Structure formats: structure tokens, C-alpha cells
Amino acid sequence: MPGRRRPERDDASERPSLAPERVLAGRSLVHGRIQAVEVGLDSDGRILRVAKQMRGASRRDFGEMILMPSATDLHVHLREPASADSIENFASGTEQAAVGGVSAVGEMPNGSPPADRVDRLEAKRDRARGRLAVDAFLYGLASHPERISSLASIAAAFKLFECPTTGIDEPPDAPTRVQLLQEVDRVGLPLVVHAEDPAFFRATPAAETLSDWNRARPPEAEERAVTELLQAAPPLRLHFAHLTTVASIRRVRQAGFSCEVSPHHLLLAAGPAADARRKVNPPLRAEEMRSELYEAFRHGEIPMLASDHAPHSASVKAPPFDRAASGVPGLSTMLPLLLAEVRAGRLDLGTLIATACDRPARWMGLPQGRLVPRHAGRILAVDFRQRTEISARRLPAPCGWTPFEGREAIFPAYHIFDGNEIASAGQYTGSRVGRVVRPEFARPPAPHARPSG
Numbered sequence: 001m002p003g004r005r006r007p008e009r010d011d012a013s014e015r016p017s018l019a020p021e022r023v024l025a026g027r028s029l030v031h032g033r034i035q036a037v038e039v040g041l042d043s044d045g046r047i048l049r050v051a052k053q054m055r056g057a058s059r060r061d062f063g064e065m066i067l068m069p070s071a072t073d074l075h076v077h078l079r080e081p082a083s084a085d086s087i088e089n090f091a092s093g094t095e096q097a098a099v100g101g102v103s104a105v106g107e108m109p110n111g112s113p114p115a116d117r118v119d120r121l122e123a124k125r126d127r128a129r130g131r132l133a134v135d136a137f138l139y140g141l142a143s144h145p146e147r148i149s150s151l152a153s154i155a156a157a158f159k160l161f162e163c164p165t166t167g168i169d170e171p172p173d174a175p176t177r178v179q180l181l182q183e184v185d186r187v188g189l190p191l192v193v194h195a196e197d198p199a200f201f202r203a204t205p206a207a208e209t210l211s212d213w214n215r216a217r218p219p220e221a222e223e224r225a226v227t228e229l230l231q232a233a234p235p236l237r238l239h240f241a242h243l244t245t246v247a248s249i250r251r252v253r254q255a256g257f258s259c260e261v262s263p264h265h266l267l268l269a270a271g272p273a274a275d276a277r278r279k280v281n282p283p284l285r286a287e288e289m290r291s292e293l294y295e296a297f298r299h300g301e302i303p304m305l306a307s308d309h310a311p312h313s314a315s316v317k318a319p320p321f322d323r324a325a326s327g328v329p330g331l332s333t334m335l336p337l338l339l340a341e342v343r344a345g346r347l348d349l350g351t352l353i354a355t356a357c358d359r360p361a362r363w364m365g366l367p368q369g370r371l372v373p374r375h376a377g378r379i380l381a382v383d384f385r386q387r388t389e390i391s392a393r394r395l396p397a398p399c400g401w402t403p404f405e406g407r408e409a410i411f412p413a414y415h416i417f418d419g420n421e422i423a424s425a426g427q428y429t430g431s432r433v434g435r436v437v438r439p440e441f442a443r444p445p446a447p448h449a450r451p452s453g
Ligand code: DOR
Pocket: 077, 110, 165, 166, 194, 279, 280, 281, 282, 310, 311, 326, 327, 328
């Protein structure tokens, strides 16, 4: 029309076959401001377009609620392959993800047996079929350099543990680590490292409190491991898990690599309590370090957030403190806790979306995490007025406890997964539509002979 500004080119309206099948209406963060938006999805549940208004076959209006992308959690321990007495499995873990607004989880390889051989990883992938409430991607264990290439045909990424932990008794030595870095680099998949150097651990006196545990595995153990790895690191997609010190985070960023921080390190501190439920590796740090870490997160210095969901039964968390298992559950509470931080004015919504939704998905090569065309329609509707207190009784978590009992949280009012609702107000309402996925950039591995061992 002469004299009228041409609207943004809208291919979908010009080609009727591309008209959205479903439209979700609400408000969203656009260019730093909360604005009314409508998100159009195609028949596969992918985002076709985002605009102020559009027509579509069916419409769901979320009113004043905030529409945001669902999260990708790079770091969960679903304890697969799960036996009858396992505290978690693919089904229970991914239901918690759905409720907590997470639509893809990275399952760590320290199960029993560990995912350290291609046949074990294949079996793990097969176990996932029909059980997943959201998508999952599988880590292979970086333990034997000669197995990396075969594992890479199934794995989405690799995990290297530098210290003994649940399911890992003998981590690789320094020369083997260098070979592992090279092999993972060669196959082109991401590598996540648990960086704590056991040479800096103190075994005595036996830890009885959270402060003791912080002293037993001190911040220097992390800082030294990070420095050593950065010196040895070839140019690969290297990512440091659950960092707790701002010094190591700055070093990692300066070297051009990636890292994550976990909600328990952001929100909980070590102290005189003999509370083995909050015993975790790396340990909770003293309050001063915790608040420094939170400030760095708030100011956008830490690229990603990941739960490090590591549930244990109440019995293995029982006293004595020094014998209790390490690890805390946190998959369903990660986003709700931080949405409550946003509501309290301590955190920007944009920072939360970048660290929990956009960057982890991008790093793992998954087409989700932003409300943009071609991304999966995995969308949360958040009502910032719906505050709750976290209570283990109401969480869908088989372990039956949480280190965040009583803390304020905002659970997504609705979780839409590829266009369909899978959770609403803390309840899982979906069907098992999740799949095992790999990064879009994963190249098919070179032909290899399968190792026998
Ligand atoms: O506290 C931890 N628990 N740290 C780890 O590295 C492993 C995890 C687990 O799997 O229980």
C-alpha cells in the first residue's frame, strides 16, 4: 500500500501451507522488554514465527503469563542403567525435568556399569526408548582413549572425571587424560570435565560438617585442575562442570572455553551443620565465596547453568557425615528456584534464559532454547504470581528429599513440548514423547572395528 510501511516480510502468510497450526499467545522478553507476543507452531510443533499477532488453526491464550523457552540441562545423573533399587531412572528423571521446565537432559555416564564401552552405551540408549518424558542426550565416559571413536557413534558428548566419585573408582592418570583430550577432539564432540585435583584433597581429620567437607576438597583443588587442563587442552569443545570459584571461571573464559555453575553452589553455603544431605562434590563453599559466585552469575560472567542433579537414597545420605554419599537432587527445582530469584529482583530474566535455555542448547547443538523460527516449540508459560515453597513431599522425586526444602520457587504454570502440554503447575501431564538426541554438528564417525573390551 503506498505510503504505508511494509510489514516485516512474512513468508508464512503468503504461503497458506505455512500458516501456523497452533498459536500460543502471551507476553515475552523481546529486546530487553516484556511485550505481548504470539508464537506460531507448525504441525510438527516447531516454531514457524513469532509476531505481535497472527492467525492460526488453534489458539491458546496465556494472558499475562510470560512465555519463555524451556531449559536444556547439560548435567544430570539419572542413575541409568537403573536396577530395581535405583533411586532414579530415565522415566522418573525426565518427569522431573518436564515439571521443572527442562526439555532436554544430558545423562552422565557414571552409572553401574559406567557408559565406557559402545555396547553399554547402546544398551543405555535402548533402555531409554519409550521411557523419556523429555529428550535426553547421552554422555560416553572418557576413560580409555582407544574406545572414544566407537563410543562417538552413540554418544552426544563425553565426560571426564579427574577424581574418584560415585561409580568412578579409578579416574584416568595425567598422560591418559592428554590422550583422551586428543581423541575427543578428533571425533569433534563436546567434552565436559569434572575438574578437581585429588592431590589437593585432605583425608584427615574425617569431615563431620559441611565446612569440614569444604576444607577436605578445597577451592584450590578445582583451581589447580582447571589450570592444568587449560594448559593441556587442545582446541576442542571443552566445558567445565559445576565450577565453584570465580577465579577458575575467569580463567576458563579467558582461554575461550565454556563452563557451568549449579544452583546449589549459587544458593547454598557451607557452614557448621553436619548436614550430609548437602554434601556434594565439589563441596558447597563458604558464604563469602558463594555470594561472590552469585554476583558473577548475576553479572553474566558465567555462561551456563546446569543442575548436576545427583539423587541418592536417604539411607546413603545418613550419618556419619564422612561416609555419606555426595550429590544433591536438583533437576525439577533448578529453573523454579531461579525464577523466584528473578521475581525477587536479584536476577535478570534475560540472564536466566541465556544461561539455562539458550547457551546450553547451542553448545550441545540442539535446535531449541530460543523463541525463534525453526527452533522446537518447547515453551514455558510462567506466572510470576504463582509462588510456592519447595517441599520434597510435593516434588515428583523418588529420592524423597531436597536440599532446597522451604525455599521459594516458581514452577512453570505450563510446559509445552513440541506444541503439546507435558506439565502443569508442578504435575507431569504428558506422555513419553522424548527421544535420545545428538548434536546437529555431530559428524558420522569414521568406520571402526568394534573393540572387544
Ligand atoms: O557430588 C557428586 N555426586 N559429584 C559427582 O561428581 C558425582 C555425583 C554423583 O553421581 O552422585
